Amino acid sequence: MKFALKFVAATVAIVCATSAMAQKGETVKMVRIDPLTGLLGPVGVSQLKGYQFFAEKFSGAGNPAGVKFEVTGIDNKLSPTESLNALKAAIDQGARYIIQGNGSSVALALTDAVTKYNERNPGKEVIYLNDAAVDPDLTNSKCSYWHFRFDADTSMKMEAMSSFMETQKDIKNVYILGQNYSHGVQVAKYAKETLARKRPDIKIVGEDLHPLAQVRDFAPYIAKIKASGADTVITGNWGSDLSLLIKAANENGYTGKFFTYYAGVTGTPTALGTNGAGRVYQVAYNHYNMGGQMDKWMKEFHDKYKDDFYTGATIRIFQTLGAAMAKAKSTDPVKVAAALEGIKVNSFNGEVEMRKADHQLQQPLYITVWQKADKKYPYSPEGTGMTLAPVMEYANYVSSTPTSCQMKRPS
Known part of the structure; x- marks a missing residue:
């Protein structure tokens, strides 16, 4: 009996240890919901290139959790209604990390939808990563536990x-x-x-x-x-x-x-x-002449895409996610959200902090x-x-x- 109990305990310990490190090598699916067509389409297309470029840079050994980041895009035509349809499609595709930024009206709709979805679907939660929507209400009267803003607000x-x-x-x-x-x-x-x-x-x-x-x-x-x-x-x-x-x-x-x-x-x-x-x-929060590693990345991005990289929040999203997943020892959005609160990382221009009170990056x-x-x-x-x-x-x-x-x- 004692041998059996020890065996069970050892097995549980092994399972727990394996579970704790389960994120290493795991693919984290991320979907960016933003305009890819129309007058503002060129902005969304350029930014999506940035996500795919840096997903490669920060995958595997590029982040402390050892995960692989995979980013795809859905065209929302800058419409809140289209964005809600895109959110459903992204979740159906297995994405649990949603990115958006162009248009605060879209951001407000997504924040509300993600919050309600998570309340109704425990165990299937998603996190909303905001890289550019700067309406202060998003981290004030309309703040949500599941929303994290990486741009500076208005x-x-x-x-x-x-x-x-x-x-x-x-x-x-x-x-x-x-x-x-x-x-x-x-x-x-x-x-x-x-x-x-x-x-x-x-x-x-x-x-x-x-x-x-x-x-x-x-x-x-x-x-x-x-x-x-x-x-x-x-x-x-x-x-x-x-x-x-x-x-x-x-x-x-x-x-x-x-x-x-x-x-x-x-x-x-x-x-x-x-x-x-x-x-x-x-x-x-950044500019074209930051120096150091950022200059090298921008040159490489331009050489590859014949385009200019300017959305530095992209980099910070990968940096903080990798750090939070390592801290949480998981890619589960519930555990990662908790780890994101108050997290500090050294970024391209010094230390930044995701303020716990409202999930607004201080930078x-x-x-x-x-x-x-x-x-x-x-x-x-x-x-x-x-x-x-x-x-x-x-x-x-x-x-x-x-x-x-x-x-x-x-x-």
Whole structure:
């Protein structure tokens, strides 16, 4: 009997040990749900290439858990409804890690759907990894245990942007222009709040929202901006909406400054050309001239795809997932979610932390300006001969903003 009990105990120990290391060599299926067609399709296609490129880099020995990452994409046409259908298809395909970023309206729909799905399907949970949807509500009033954001939210970016604008004494009159959905609304809200606090002398001389990814000629908006006397424009526009806005500004002789979130995204560098030199700024958690390993990766990515890599959240997702899976000794989303809370990893620009309170990554932010590429800042996107050169860096604690999230954690 004693021998039998010892045998059973030993067997259990072996099984447990094997289970603990079961993630090594395991394939982790990930599906990115984002636009792959339409006006904003080029952005999604470029980002999907980035995921597949870095999935290879961070697989196996590239992560402490030893797992293999596999990423596929589903076109959601930037539609929340299409995204919910894509979510179901991804789960049916066996994916338990969902990635999305382009469009906060989509992100809000996915957050709600993933939360409800996990409540109804214990043992089959999925995690939602957000790489670019920056509506602050996602980590405040709409926060979810199953949602983790790797970009900096709108309030964080505006905190950094307004801190820089505070020092630019030539800024007197600001026009706010944005896309008519949650992101555009939030950019306007936080721009007005932070400038009133830091530069109350600045006047908001105009404000407009336009349809998302529908406007093909921004000349009428540029005419309104010029008529307002604005010397500076703040915009959260991205993709074709920013490219066409800048194109219209150049064609119609607007010479004021632009403070943007996404000047480095596909298509916009070409639209900027040389006309935006010294007057187009971007706030972001990375830029084209980070140096070190990032420079090597970007060169390799460009050589392989003839495209520019700019979504650094991709790298951080693989880094933190690998670390969390090693910590959890599992790829089970329930265990990995718990391990992700509060996790710290050393990334391409120092240590970043996934804040436990709201699942918002705490990270440095940079202000960069569009200028001619040179020896110090040599990377030139889209063959423009120009680049985004850093002019200011804000540490994690500077860009961090408080959260009102009341996280409901599974029992």
